[in-house]
Amino acid sequence: MAIQTLLAARLFDGTGDVEIQDAFIQIEDGKVKAVGRRADLGSASANARDLGDATILPGLVNMHTHLTLSGSMQCLHDALYDTYEIKMMRAVEHARQALESGVTTIRDCGTLNPIIFSIREASKAGLITAPHVWASGDVLTSTGGHCYFFGAECDTVDDVRKAVREQVKAGADFVKVMATGGGLTPNTNPREAQFDREAMRAIVEDSKRLGRHVAAHCHGTPGIYNAIDAEVRTIEHCSFMVPNGVKYEQEAADGIAEKGIYVCPTIGVGERARQHMEDQGIPNPFAATRHQRIDDMRKLVASGVKFVSGNDAGVTMTGFDDFQLDLELLVEHIGMSSADAIVTATGRAAEAIGSEEFGTLQPGRRADVLAVHGNALDDIGALRKIMVVMKSGEVVVDRT
Numbered sequence: 001m002a003i004q005t006l007l008a009a010r011l012f013d014g015t016g017d018v019e020i021q022d023a024f025i026q027i028e029d030g031k032v033k034a035v036g037r038r039a040d041l042g043s044a045s046a047n048a049r050d051l052g053d054a055t056i057l058p059g060l061v062n063m064h065t066h067l068t069l070s071g072s073m074q075c076l077h078d079a080l081y082d083t084y085e086i087k088m089m090r091a092v093e094h095a096r097q098a099l100e101s102g103v104t105t106i107r108d109c110g111t112l113n114p115i116i117f118s119i120r121e122a123s124k125a126g127l128i129t130a131p132h133v134w135a136s137g138d139v140l141t142s143t144g145g146h147c148y149f150f151g152a153e154c155d156t157v158d159d160v161r162k163a164v165r166e167q168v169k170a171g172a173d174f175v176k177v178m179a180t181g182g183g184l185t186p187n188t189n190p191r192e193a194q195f196d197r198e199a200m201r202a203i204v205e206d207s208k209r210l211g212r213h214v215a216a217h218c219h220g221t222p223g224i225y226n227a228i229d230a231e232v233r234t235i236e237h238c239s240f241m242v243p244n245g246v247k248y249e250q251e252a253a254d255g256i257a258e259k260g261i262y263v264c265p266t267i268g269v270g271e272r273a274r275q276h277m278e279d280q281g282i283p284n285p286f287a288a289t290r291h292q293r294i295d296d297m298r299k300l301v302a303s304g305v306k307f308v309s310g311n312d313a314g315v316t317m318t319g320f321d322d323f324q325l326d327l328e329l330l331v332e333h334i335g336m337s338s339a340d341a342i343v344t345a346t347g348r349a350a351e352a353i354g355s356e357e358f359g360t361l362q363p364g365r366r367a368d369v370l371a372v373h374g375n376a377l378d379d380i381g382a383l384r385k386i387m388v389v390m391k392s393g394e395v396v397v398d399r400t
């Protein structure tokens with residue numbers, strides 16, 4: 001395949017260290033061949049495509065999605081009553097939306113095994129327009145526990161070991177466990193743990209043995225402590241819920257930082273629903289805890305906890321084409337620089353997944369490339385002004 005060369009006013013490589021003005025990127029055989037300054041390109045610049053006042057950066061990695069969930073106000077109803085075929089069609093459509101909005105990799109944190117692993121293979125084979133997929137498939141949850149409708153229900157240490165093995169056998173890239181209940185699922189308790197410490201340890205041990213990471217959904221603080229004790233790879237949400245509300249615990253933050261556990265705060269989840277309810281004058285029980293949650297997330301970052309970004313796409317009013325909202329909120333509310341926010345969805349996301357194949361524009365990595373109008377390092381809003389999306393060197397969106 002011929003070498004493709006793009007030029008732009010700036011390039012950000014996703015590691016957080018490299019920002020090049022008047023930059024080029026060369027792509028060959030679906031991989032990044034080189035990045036550098038245009039001046040160093042010499043005669044090779046003659047065949048280059050100049051994007052002008054644009055930012056070239058790695059394609060985004062959405063670290064938390066559920067491809068079959070509808071994202072509607074009736075998302076639980078849809079999950080329970082959609083036919084299997086409708087779920088599959090939703091997943092195909094959502095995957096397309098994600099890729100066309102600049103998300104070149106999704107880490108799916110819970111979708112029925114046959115659907116998600118088929119989407120992953122169809123994406124690989126080029127049968128559908130979809131990002132690269134890194135998927136857990138069915139989640140490990142307790143009997144009747146959070147998201148049991150796409151879950152492997154398991155309770156005891158023996159159960160959970162078998163569930164891990166069955167998931168790996170089915171094709172799971174990582175293991176997702178619902179360490180606490182969740183808001184979406186009736187008759188679960190988000191504030192309490194769903195598994196005891198022994199079961200959580202067994203999940204992580206057996207996953208490690210099989211070369212898989214564990215992502216733990218944690219709203220309640222008891223679940224957060226269990227996840228820290230078991231040394232999961234990522235904690236999802238990290239909501240610090242206690243029986244009478246929300247209470248940040250520095251001891252937990254320190255434990256997370258010390259063990260190098262990544263937190264995916266899903267910071268934008270509920271944001272569009274909140275805006276919608278405010279516009280309609282509908283009372284919103286979560287509005288009261290919103291400021292506290294933002295404050296807690298700031299404290300986590302200040303404690304040295306490494307954030308990755310995922311928006312929980314598929315849950316109530318949370319879109320697959322709206323992942324940029326999470327990065328905007330990190331800048332607006334947590335006070336991150338645009339560059340740091342982008343790192344949570346590029347270089348650090350790949351690091352949390354444990355891959356050196358994507359996530360940055362270093363030579364040899366997959367050419368998953370995003371180009372946007374303007375300067376995304378000054379203005380995070382520029383991430384929505386998409387010019388080009390490339391997946392493994394192939395142009396899937398071209399709006400130049």
Ligand SMILES: [Zn+2]
Nearest residue numbers: 064066109312
């Ligand atoms: Zn989720």
